[in-house]
Amino acid sequence: MTSSSSLPVLSHDDRLAGRTAIVTGSSSGIGEAIAHVLAASGAHVVVHGRSAERADRVAAAIAERGGRASVVIGDLAESPAAARAFAERATDVVGGRVDILVNNAGIFPTGPTADLPDEDVTALLATNIRVPHDLVGALAPAMAERGVGVIVNITSWMANVGTPGVALYPATKAALDHLTIAWAAEYGPSGVRVNAVAPGATLTPGNADAVAILDAMTAGAPAGKPGRPVDIAFAVRYLASDEAAYVHGATIDVDGGIVAARV
Template sequence: MSALEGRTALVTGATAGIGRAVAVQLADRGAEVVVHGRDPRRGAEVVAQIEGRGGRARFVAADLADADDVARLAAAAGEVDILVNNAGMYTSLGTPDTTAADFDRHLAVNTRAPYLLVGALAPGMAKRGRGAIVNVTSTAATSAAPVGTAYGASKAAMELLTRSWATEFGAAGVRVNGVSPGPVRTEGSEPLIAAHPGMLAGANIRGRIGEPDEIADVVLFLVEDRSSYVNGTVVLANGGERSALPG
């Protein structure tokens, strides 16, 4: 299981949920993983988990709302072959209750930070003639909702950027794709799931909430060479939206 041996991956938001599952799976496949997060304790736990499975990892703390900290993260990561832009923030506020500061923070963490990381790291990938970038978006990017509007806007921007970056860097050997998860059971989503039992699961054909490893499986496919002909695509991993099907 060493398809990614010799490659280095940076995973943002890798101390919990989808990001943690992605980091562990990448390491299991042979990649050396740069684990990003804000909490050194949780970062150390992920590194210990990876090393306990025979993998290699190190932790770098950074606040993605701070552009200078994003630049420091990119420098600390060094030459990476794989970038997974997973970190994000979400608040279930309607537009009247979303302050300018709230809106700016959503854009800073969910959109600007990935933009800066790609700007810093993709040129190196292009120079080496190989690289894979995966942006974790959300079904909120394409499904209208009365709350979480700033979040949806920030993720919609990421889907356009995914296609733009695929065009910008694809000829140099860098593939850029996205994964759009539906409801997934994570530490962040547990309060919402508890408050609306059955509602989120009932929104998809599978009739259940997704698990982080199910999203990580898709990310793994998109960064490995077996997906070498896939570029500029956002893969839906949402159990099948009922509203998207006729009848």
Template sequence: MRLAGRTALVTGATSNIGRAIAEAFAAEGAHVVVSGRSAERGAEVVDGIRARGGRADFVRADLDGGADASRALAEQATKALGGRIDVLVNNAGVFPGDTTAATDERTFDHVYAVNVKAPFFLTAAVAPAMAEAGGGAIVNLGSWVARLAVPVGALYSSTKGAVETLTRAWAAEFGPRGVRVNAISPGVVLAPAPEGAHPAAAMMRGTPAGRMGTPEAIAHAAVYLASEESSFVHGATLDVDGGRTGVAVIAA
């Protein structure tokens, strides 16, 4: 129960990594706000957490990059959690995989709005309140493609690079006031598919892990960064990527 008595807001928590983080936080004793666009999927996550004895509530939010949307989520989540947010996980994001030449301006603006502007203004709404309450933890979701380039997805990669830079900047800004800010950089992570191997699995060849990761692997890292076990960790990006960015394995 490493998060007993804590409250947490997890964005994009109705599927994949966000859902796994919300479930892991609740299993460790936190009262969690599950946030996302789909009320149906949100209710499914909340019902599952409650069925296992955890505490969770759903707050619908469409984080389109507007400051008003981020502030509204912060206010509603704070109310649902009894007046404070101890942990914020900026997980919500969109992933268009087009090449640079195939990306239009509307897509560019949308991806930056969701992946960078929304967490920027949500952090702006939550971090000062955390500091006033005595401290807290913010966990941002980056990506391995922010540092190991691939031929497609330049737009998405650049947004995750921005998130990792913001992580360090926010650690400098809010760390002295008791708010720790860190990031997780996942590798290729997908829930197991019954139909067999996913095409993305090829991107994990030549790594020590030799396989895709699971959402639960990222959730374990998020629990660590949200808990007091990481009290001396500030401005770090934790690679949970099977060794993708740091190690090359040459098969015999």
């Protein structure tokens, strides 16, 4: 399982010093690694998830490593009002100004189209599309008013390929890819940079029961193995930093080459 103890030792720097960041779904997996990496570069990070226990554990691990983290819990898929209330609480917790929003929380139930339960369809659309839309609607206007801000969406390599038995999840990520370029066009002229990172098959608690599938899936790709959450986090940190000042509406593939070399 991905845990703070399985993260590599992170070197600390000040490229995000004085900035605040919300990372949705950072109580686990890829989001957890993103929270650690942003905090290691000096950001005050809001650690978020549905489970207070998991989020508290991540925030404590960040503090142990010398970083700054606050916990805000909430089921974002519950309703648009719940997502907006979360945005408000998270903004308050970091002192009234959010510099970086990482839309990472996501779910990935799969199965043949005809058999996908209605509840999974509803949850996929809400968690993977509506929630990022709600949060950007709640947070981007204030960023635009200040003339500065960064939004990073976590999409997926699967949005670029057709896979039997996995139709709707990749479609939600393709929608998020589109929202990325649409928001770059909408908010970029006001100083808000919107970009995405598309992870490849990455070992996390969310797919811990499918390690053999991930191994088989990645065996023929250039990297030849599944990715680590921290590989995704380093790309997010780049996009969040001033080093990416001229990058708008881009998706960085951090997928071990699985899409590029797919036959």
